[in-house]
Amino acid sequence: xxxxxxxxxxxxxxxxxxxxxxxxxxxxxxxxxxxxxxxxxxxxxxxxxxxxxxxxxxxxxxxxxxxxxxxxxxxxxxxxxxxxxxxxxxxx
Amino acid sequence: xxxxxxxxxxxxxxxxxxxxxxxxxxxxxxxxxxxxxxxxxxxxxxxxxxxxxxxxxxxxxxxxxxxxxxxxxxxxxxxxxxxxxxxxxxxxxxxxxxxxxxxxxxxxxxxxx
Numbered sequence: 556x557x558x559x560x561x562x563x564x565x566x567x568x569x570x571x572x573x574x575x576x577x578x579x580x581x582x583x584x585x586x587x588x589x590x591x592x593x594x595x596x597x598x599x600x601x602x603x604x605x606x607x608x609x610x611x612x613x614x615x616x617x618x619x620x621x622x623x624x625x626x627x628x629x630x631x632x633x634x635x636x637x638x639x640x641x642x643x644x645x646x647x
Numbered sequence: 648x649x650x651x652x653x654x655x656x657x658x659x660x661x662x663x664x665x666x667x668x669x670x671x672x673x674x675x676x677x678x679x680x681x682x683x684x685x686x687x688x689x690x691x692x693x694x695x696x697x698x699x700x701x702x703x704x705x706x707x708x709x710x711x712x713x714x715x716x717x718x719x720x721x722x723x724x725x726x727x728x729x730x731x732x733x734x735x736x737x738x739x740x741x742x743x744x745x746x747x748x749x750x751x752x753x754x755x756x757x758x759x760x
Contacts, residue, residue: 556656560648563660567667567701574674574693581677581686589742590683596734597677597690603723604670604701611708614649619705619719626723630730637737641744 568608575601592636599629649712659707666700673697683742687735694731699724 578601581594603625610618651659669692676689702720709717 556653557648557650559660560651560656563664564648567663570667570671574670577671577674577678587683587742587745589738589745590686592741593683593686593690593738594677596738597674597693600690600693600698600727601670601674604666604698607701607705608667611705612648614712616709616713616717619723623723623726626726626730630726630734633734634737637734637741640741641737 564608564612568605568612571601571605571608575605588640592633592640595636596629596633599625599633603629651708651711655707655711659704662700662704662707666697666704669693669700670697684739687739691731691735694727698727 575598578594578598582591582598585591585594603622606618606622606625610616610622673689673691673693676692677686680686680689702724706717706720
């Protein structure tokens with residue numbers, strides 16, 4: 556029983572790492588700037604999921620706060636980058 | 648990880664594996680789809696389905712191991728559901744604006760020649 560839980564945890568961590576790798580590839584090859592911003596936003600979300608999985612695996616509630624802060628920061632950075640793409644400046 | 652009883656472990660593994668597989672599918676969609684407007688749909692499945700599944704698995708696990716009701720993952724769910732449409736709308740508006748700008752400058756430069 557414990558082996559099945561550990562195996563499913565390793566499998567889901569592998570899947571999240573592969574999706575982060577896909578986001579990094581799109582971040583590097585992305586033809587336009589908005590592709591890169593979209594890939595960066597997805598990378599924030601995937602890293603938040605990965606930290607949640609680490610928290611489950613190490614059986615600690617502390618990682619939840621890190622995941623919440625990462626979600627907040629990712630939202631703010633994506634909004635700032637999208638506004639930069641529209642206007643050419645962040646604060647006007 | 649600590650041991651879980653069977654009636655918790657089955658939905659836990661289901662939500663965990665299902666959520667991570669959906670995250671992988673969404674990231675593959677981010678790579679493989681041809682245009683930007685189609686690529687917007689890949690990450691939205693990560694933001695909604697995969698995040699909710701993994702957070703429900705986390706709620707199940709910590710509610711069992713701490714032997715009390717742990718519901719603070721709902722904070723992340725509410726915040727993600729408030730912020731994801733906003734991010735999508737801003738990025739889409741930026742993409743439309745930049746595409747129109749590029750098209751207009753191309754038309755004007757072709758008029759000059």
